[in-house]
Amino acid sequence: MAVLEDDRPLTLDDLTAYFASGGKPKSKWKVGAEHEKFVFRLAGHGPVEYEGEAGIKALLEGLMEFGWKAVTETRPDGGETLIALNRGGGNISLEPGGQFELSGAPLETMHDICQETGQHLQEVKSVADRLGLGFLGLGFHPTMRREDAPMMPKGRYKIMRRYMPLVGNLGLDMMFRTCTVQANLDFLDEADMVAKFRMSLALQPIATALFANSPFTEGKPNGFLSARANVWTDTDPDRTGLLDFVFEDGFDFERYARWALDVPMYFVKREGLYVDVAGQSFRQFMEGGLPGFQGQRPSIKDWADHTTTLFPEVRLKTYLEMRGADGGPWSRLCALPALWTGLFYDDAALAAAWDLCKHWTAEERHALRNDVPRLGLKAVVAGRTAQDVAKDMVAIAHEGLQRRARLDGGFIDESTYLGELHAIADSGLTPADRLLELYRGPWQGDVNRAFLECAY
Template sequence: MGDAALQDTPLQLSDLAEYLASGCKPPSMFRVGAEHEKFGFRTTTLQPIPYEGDDGIEALLRGLMQFGWTGVYEARDGGETLIALTRDGENVSLEPGGQFELSGAPLETMHDICIETSKHLQETKIVADKLGISFLGLGFSPIWRRDQVPVMPKGRYKIMREYMPKVGSLGLDMMFRTCTVQANLDFASEADMVKKFRVSLALQPVATALFANSPFTEGKPNGWLSARAAVWTDTDADRTGLLDFVFKDGFGFETYANYAIDVPMYFAMRKHRYLDLSGKSFRAFMAGELAELPGERPTLKDWGDHLTTLFPEVRLKTYLEMRGADSGPQSSLCALPALWTGILYDDAALEAAWDLCKHWTTEQRTALRVDAARHGLKAVIDGRSLQDVAKDVVAIARDGLKTRARFNAAGQDERAFLNPVSEVADSGITPAERLLELYHGPWAGDVNRVFELAY
């Protein structure tokens, strides 16, 4: 049923659930999408990059077009604004504070993902070097105050910027001072989605600890190993968290749709512009009761847009998004999708991972979310150190990737991409703790030295 028809045929809960279920596909068609964000900064001043100017974010986007990227524009008063790039299923976009993001195409193997990521970083560096820009992979801005971060000219960000302070104390920090690395994975059926959702949601704090890489705020240690993860604990309770209902009997596509309906809206797109509907009810929208759109009912496009405004630790759309990791060095950008692919795309690995966490209680999962962000692998869950759990998780992922047996031209399978997280799990020392060792040692308390780690 097309969007035009749905204007006259009111959406029902079953339609919303069917939209989610439309992502089901046979395992032979499973793909992995990798995403990562990074902080751009002036190499001479270490300051963030504004959108405007001959050496700003817009100039960077336009410079990348020489490599075959096509511009994506947003209508604004007086013309159009370049807000993203697209090429063969890939997208380059900018986050609220100018964080530069690659949303990769759905690809078959980790080899493909790492080639895609490397190509993007190489192209970006060619253009950025000419503009005096470099990029840093961390989970949280190490030195900039919130008021120092430029605001990107996207309509949805203006709406979010005004709404966030109404529902949490750290939402603006999330928007302007965090960077993440994510992986998007498929499911074969509702039952497959449920098991993958439960496993990945329960184990998301393990990823938070393994990739923890944000111990600095405004030039000094902040008391967290993942300040990015800490920010999410007070951003907007309506649309974040560990979604305890996912673990209850009967969970499925309709359950998630019913939850998402009652998450307050941000916007609807009308005539290529964002209409501010912040705090409004999607349920009321379905009934044609929004004063801003009198008598109008949502389309499936509206539903898809609304789903992008939910931010739980794992997000369901027509695939599952893993959202619990800090951005980091280039090696970590391939390690994160490798970790989740090994766990979720092999039946034996998925079952083994579920055996690890299926007995954890709501209270234990909730506590671990915070403890992993603060203490990393020194956190404890159900009487076990998170380091021991992480070792098991990485071993399960390694077995899963071995079974997948996806080889590159040199005959190597995907397990090598796990080496960065294997080292973290084996040592018990997170990337953030490595940075703190440098801060208290060779850097002599100078956080600016972190910029030496730029891409």
Template sequence: MSLSSPSHVSDTPVTGRDALVGVLASGEKPIGDWRIGTEHEKFGFRLDDLRPPPFDGERGIEALLKGLTRFDWEAVDERIGQAPGRTIALLKDGASVTLEPAGQLELSGAPLENIHETCAEVGTHLREVKAVADELDLGFLGMGFQPKWRREDMPWMPKGRYRIMRDYMPKVGSLGLDMMTRTCTVQVNLDYSSEADMVKKFRVSLALQPVATALFADSPFTEGRPNGYLSYRSHIWTDTDADRTGMLDFVFEDGFGYERYVDYLLDVPMYFSYRDGVYVDAAGQSFRDFMRGALPALPGQLPTLRDWNDHMTTAFPEVRLKKYLEMRGADGGPWGRLCALPAFWVGLLYDDAALDAAWDLVRDFTMAERNALRDGVPRLALKTPFRGGTLRDLAVEALKISAAGLQRRARHNARGQDERVFLDPLIEVVEANETPAERKLALFHGAWQGDIDHVFREYAY
């Protein structure tokens, strides 16, 4: 989801569309400078009653964040109205720890060179969180959707942008508040070398995003019962806000590039502008009007590049373009799958031969087929019908291409293993033709005897 804190880019006024296009073009990097940025979210729960911890209190989320500062994280405070600043995030060495709206804890990792480093970063973070959480009698769970608690049971974090979004979401969809409070994801952010490279990667990753959704499907429960989906988190995005979600069919049209994506973002209604430490509510208003000095929320004022960078974070398509590409299709999960997601996409997109093979795999998909995969995957995952077979067939091919790409990258750990080792959890899913969600459902109907509380004990970090 990554509804993160305000950006800290230049306050240069935006005077025309070219400046906005320039922001995307400025993301271009030579291959030697390509990096891997992995983000993941997880649900906190109190060990005694399994409830999500509130922000305040001795066992609250703020106490956890402050506890993590012992590991040399720098606290980031946000002033809420006239109240003193509250700790809402942490920063260290290019990484951040932030809060999603209901206190889901997110690590936004530093830009790293290989998956071995990514997995070490994730492991260090989870150990640090566990050290502090144990003292507070808290646990953390990686899944795509909160398996037990109702929307009204979820706390709200005191962040200005979330108040604005909380008021706006029910106006544009029925599940937006669930997206904010009850979902967790893992995603990876990847670089491009040129506009043409960006376009090719965008098309491949959009077409194959349903494969990632299927492989990582892990949100089959709502309020303690099976919900009829394998990735309910993925379903939620279909009824959150049609103006800012979806498969972006225009990405596959001739002539697609930075300018066309800027035009799309200009059509996405605003949420806010961050001015002088305060979030100004501009929900539903137009960035185009802002550029004319005619934004109702800030009459006479022009947007800055900071406003534009913040606005780019408020679009939620299956793949998102900022100064890099974000893969957004996967449910959150356990430690091993947090390393598998970046491995899958790096293997496909960071090796020229793999990218060519992946494009050959998807280039003749029709718009109807791409959307049918997106629509079918939340319920059926690997068993979604596709061209006389199922999505599993496509997943097998995608994993082969990814593995070959990782092998050619030849980034080895101290034991001489290359990055293919991180694909093992996904290969296991495909070979068994059983998603993580289906495994949990089997336990729910079997050993757990219909008691969802087992998931917190057996699958916590």
């Protein structure tokens, strides 16, 4: 992270330099994979509170048997709360409603990522079995009501829970009832960041369609294929969406910093505690006039914290974060990072992927984003179906991974992880379409069957 050499106030150049500091030579490019999953009680399929002999805290403590180290957060009373674990560059953390997240270490290949993910799932299952808990791979909780969701004891979540209803209707659903799978990828320099940001932001709705996996709410079909994606359309317009300015001439690190500077803050962290400043301006903080912090100015760590509260479909930190996909089964947890690695880390693939979408207008991009949650691969953009674009997108990624030629012990390259995405694109049916077929057929209208057939 960029560090100031003195105590001078931050400038826009400092904020910009924070993003630019992520640039890496190709030889050092890696991939970080993240996925969330719902925790449920095997008896009755109910949600899981933090405390208790078989609660989320007990699950975290059980995982420490495998060498995971505790990460705690200071409470206002001076005590410490176990909120996460870390080991070897990876982290296990808690989303607001107890969703269990693996944020993997930056790794070289998809083979490494799949090994890491598989080991994680084996470890959590061994602990969960003792506690009578299970894990569900869907993008939106299929049965739990919002008011029944537990809340994890993290300081920032209390602030977000208060603020979310002030700026959108579905922010609390985002917090408590959604799960995603994500990938974090590197860039060479500013020009490379711009090319990757534009391509991935335009194509993010296609990834949403390929991974759409959340057709149920409170025990019945909700009218969406990705209810998770729909939630983001009414969460907080200040910090979400497709960021039209990314496609404008002159887009660069500074332009993103200027946008982030004016996104309202959630909190300031001081002495381990989160101070609620939700809705206030980071710009005002930089000028020394933030209410409650008059005369104080932010550090680059405050800026880094603030950037984690921005939620566009693609997010820039010191890397690019792909945020468009629903959580799902083990087989698709490796497919998401494989898809974007194939497009990002091969020059010909990056150019070919941009050719798919570079002529789309802002209106067409927004229409696609708005249609995909309901229509999935049947949505249309610039005269083509999302299915047709998805076929091309997956094929380009496949070729990019083949050219990367990162082989496992059996001399198989990373394109093997795209098999399920090829099948989805070829069929035109999203995973959610398949779930709805089960609901209307073998499940006989019983969404609780998901806790058996969509569990890890």
